[in-house]
Amino acid sequence: MNRRGLVPLALALLAGCAPPIVYVYVLPSQATHPNGSVPAALPKHLDPLEHSCSNGDARECNSLGYMYDYGEGGVSEDRGRAAELYQRACDGKNGAGCGNLASLYHSGRGAKAGIAKDRAKTFEYASRGCELKHGLSCFRLGLYYQMGDGVAKDEARAVQFYDIACRGDYPEACSNLGVMYFSGLGVKRNLDKARDLYRQACIGAVGRGCSNWGELFQAGSADLVRAAILYRLGCLLGDASGCLRIRGLPSLRSRAFATRARVVRAELDAACSKGSAESCRLAGVLLQSGFGIAAEPHAARGRFQDGCRLLDQVSCDALETIGEAQNGSP
Numbered sequence: 205m206n207r208r209g210l211v212p213l214a215l216a217l218l219a220g221c222a223p224p225i226v227y228v229y230v231l232p233s234q235a236t237h238p239n240g241s242v243p244a245a246l247p248k249h250l251d252p253l254e255h256s257c258s259n260g261d262a263r264e265c266n267s268l269g270y271m272y273d274y275g276e277g278g279v280s281e282d283r284g285r286a287a288e289l290y291q292r293a294c295d296g297k298n299g300a301g302c303g304n305l306a307s308l309y310h311s312g313r314g315a316k317a318g319i320a321k322d323r324a325k326t327f328e329y330a331s332r333g334c335e336l337k338h339g340l341s342c343f344r345l346g347l348y349y350q351m352g353d354g355v356a357k358d359e360a361r362a363v364q365f366y367d368i369a370c371r372g373d374y375p376e377a378c379s380n381l382g383v384m385y386f387s388g389l390g391v392k393r394n395l396d397k398a399r400d401l402y403r404q405a406c407i408g409a410v411g412r413g414c415s416n417w418g419e420l421f422q423a424g425s426a427d428l429v430r431a432a433i434l435y436r437l438g439c440l441l442g443d444a445s446g447c448l449r450i451r452g453l454p455s456l457r458s459r460a461f462a463t464r465a466r467v468v469r470a471e472l473d474a475a476c477s478k479g480s481a482e483s484c485r486l487a488g489v490l491l492q493s494g495f496g497i498a499a500e501p502h503a504a505r506g507r508f509q510d511g512c513r514l515l516d517q518v519s520c521d522a523l524e525t526i527g528e529a530q531n532g533s534p
Contacts (some may be wrong), residue, residue: 247278257289262296265289269304283308287319294329299338306330306341323354334365339374342366346377350389359390370401375408382416395420406434407482409518411443418449428453428461429468432495433486440489441518456495465496476510484511485519492522501526 250268257265269289275281287308293301306329312321327348333341346365349358363384369377382401385394399420405413418434421427432453438446455461469490475483484507490497491504505526511519 250277250279257292260296262293262298262301265296266293266298266301266304269293269301273304294332297336299333299336299341302329302333302336303338303341303344306333306344310344327354334368337368337372339369339372339377342369342372343374343377343380346380350380350384359384361390363390370404373408375405375410375413378402378408379405379410379413379416382413386416406437409441411438411441411446414438414441415443415446415449418446422449422453425454427464427468429464429490429496430486432456433468433490433493436493436495437486437489437518440522462496465490469497473507476507479514481511481514481516481519484508484514485516485522488519488522 250271253264253268257268266289269286271277271279272282272289273286287305290301290304290308294305295301306326308319309322309325309329312319327345330341330344330348334345342365346362346369347353348355349365350362351357363381366377366381366384370381378401382398382405383389384391385401386398387393399417402413402417402420406417414434415438418431418438421434422431432450435446435449435453439450440446450456469487472483472487472490476487488504488507488511491500491507493499505523508519508522508526512523
């Protein structure tokens with residue numbers, strides 16, 4: 205999934221403590237043209253895409269709509285055309301097309317083009333998208349029911365929609381579902397389930413999921429080193445509470461903390477060498493941050509390289525950020 209709006213990794217070190225907060229992530233909304241006009245010409249390289257869409261390929265209609273939506277692929281931004289293509293995709297049983305139409309109506313970004321906010325249509329297309337197992341659409345419905353936004357508040361239904369979205373590889377929903385299990389909202393409280401969901405969200409690069417997972421490690425001082433690593437990772441992924449929660453930890457310079465940090469480093473290094481991309485990522489954060497041990501930027505880079513080779517996008521992004529810093533990029 206294209207995560208527009210994901211905060212770029214920044215290796216500036218901040219630090220704190222805060223209760224779990226629902227992490228709200230919504231893709232940018234789109235707008236449409238009042239008369240649905242079509243551009244005069246289509247770049248030649250997009251002819252096959254247009255041909256496939258015209259012949260009923262709903263997935264290609266959605267892809268083409270996305271290009272017009274954001275002015276990508278060599279076409280000019282035309283949200284009227286994008287809306288038409290999303291509609292064709294949705295009518296062709298493509299969940300992403302329905303979800304993109306829901307996003308159009310969600311914020312009214314296309315007001316100048318004739319489409320204003322319309323909660324009824326947002327709910328309609330999100331419902332259609334969710335029926336087709338589109339993660340963002342189900343996530344959106346979960347938010348509506350949890351907050352009572354345009355519908356009667358129903359936390360149990362919110363849990364159901366978050367669960368569908370999480371199973372549909374939408375990690376932001378896993379984070380919110382973890383909050384529901386942690387707090388006992390609409391479901392029986394279950395800390396083990398919350399932990400698993402936060403971990404799943406964190407692996408999916410959801411900063412709030414990492415921070416909330418870290419809080420469970422901090423509870424009862426179970427493992428303050430792993431808590432610190434996860435708070436820092438949450439911070440690097442754009443979650444402000446992760447930055448703040450580090451300040452709420454006991455001394456990071458104590459002998460006991462340093463001893464535990466060496467053990468955790470060895471555990472993460474061993475798991476990374478056995479092919480755990482998640483462990484490579486966490487080892488990189490520990491070595492970059494120097495919690496309880498001396499910071500080792502070169503070793504951190506090596507662990508991020510290992511993670512990137514194992515297809516962990518966060519590790520790849522960290523490498524890029526480190527490279528920019530070394531090259532003096534702002």
